[in-house]
Amino acid sequence: MATGRTHRPATRSRGIPEATVARLPLYLRALTALSERSVPTVSSEELATAAGVNSAKLRKDFSYLGSYGTRGVGYDVEYLVYQISRELGLTQDWPVVIVGIGNLGAALANYGGFASRGFRVAALIDADPEMAGKPVAGMPVQHTDELEKIISDNGVSIGVIATPAGAAQQVCERLVAAGVTSILNFAPTVLSVPDGVDVRKVDLSIELQILAFHEQRKAGEEAAAEAALPPGERAHPADAAAAVDAVDAPRDSAPPHAASRKGPEGDVPAVMPA
């Protein structure tokens, strides 16, 4: 996902693993909730539950930041909130621009969670001249022509792309040329960026497709369980899934395109060839 690690020769310390970084916001959210309830301290166990991870992982994660806990007691909530915020760079304000004010862009502009944690929407930008001047989330939409000026006037380094796929790469290039070095991409396309620019993507339909994969597999397992095949050469889950498939029959798109192929077994894979 995020790319462009500036090759640091691992000079000991301060190499916080990417996986850990990705969880810090989760911990922060849980801690903020505790803080609001004026809970003074938490154990790794409690906090881990609240954040939806296991406690060993949480402790390991925190160990990369330093020794902020007290043995026998736990972690001081306020202090941890501060340390994690600082580590994430949230003790400063990050102006962001949102480019592409369609349904999604507008929803993002209205999303409160943005402002609440160190991010400030500096501008909304859209290519449609009709949109220009119209208020969205209490802020006038500006035209793409202004993009470069907006970026430099506001010192924006984080851009959010919510344009259609076709426009994304071009917008991305303009953002980068204007000085943006981190991009959150909602357009369903791969962005190519120069080294040193980070891109993270959020793709709704990809997430659904991943769920569908697991869903299909579950259906397969049920079927397999019900079928109660004789043991020995037991069917593996995918067979059952394939069976379900056969019942439903291929829906749209490319039909099997004849045999003459060497997939595991024509189209309905049985047991993998040894």
Place this chain on the structure above:
Amino acid sequence: MATGRTHRPATRSRGIPEATVARLPLYLRALTALSERSVPTVSSEELATAAGVNSAKLRKDFSYLGSYGTRGVGYDVEYLVYQISRELGLTQDWPVVIVGIGNLGAALANYGGFASRGFRVAALIDADPEMAGKPVAGMPVQHTDELEKIISDNGVSIGVIATPAGAAQQVCERLVAAGVTSILNFAPTVLSVPDGVDVRKVDLSIELQILAFHEQRKAGEEAAAEAALPPGERAHPADAAAAVDAVDAPRDSAPPHAASRKGPEGDVPAVMPA
């Protein structure tokens, strides 16, 4: 993220790694684009570039699905589209419900990428009686009271939660009780679900926070480069980041809460203790 792997003792084959599954939609998208341009075959190199990964990874990924390529030539685009679609379970139709028709929910309802790849929005559900009956994306919003009936009447197994955080867990429980086994959660909260239910989450502010982390680090590295400290005991990037911090001064939230702490070095870590 996705949980509830039904412990299969790895009876050889058909254990497609989660990381690979997460990339299949990416390959599929790239392949679909090629297919539309009537490109008959691609090499791993070309396809990898289009999908934004490296070719070794792509070949390894495909090797989990079977041997679908031709040595010396590449992959047949149409055939691969079909195989990946099938593997992902997209040869069947998945009805989904969207719960929570606020800005984001409405944007999701209007999002075309849903329908285009095997997913069909079966219903839009909201708790607000005012919303009931109103058309969103050409479809009347239904009240939460109908949730259970909608799920079972349509055989929905995938639910999308776009409610405020406070309502998410409750909605989740109702969805699960009604038969949903895969959930895509946009609410900024941790959902707890029984075994066998998959949850994937999309959290805008988390993505931004991860970007902020890297952004801060970049700023730190620049500063370190400019400062040109004497070599030998070279400052590591975090020091510079801390320095930036000091200039900006802690913004909102918890102040340092005094010394008496054993973090790397009080509040402004210098060089890590040996």
Place this chain on the structure above:
DNA sequence: TGCTGTGAAACAGTTCACAGCG
């Protein structure tokens, strides 16, 4: 005593590099 912090083991994912097939 109860909890953190962390080495060490286990596991997952990526990259390398090349054998082997069309």
Place this chain on the structure above:
DNA sequence: CGCTGTGAACTGTTTCACAGCA
């Protein structure tokens, strides 16, 4: 000869289990 398919090495992440401190 060019490209796939894949063992093997490597890198990153998670989990275990327990020493050690408050």
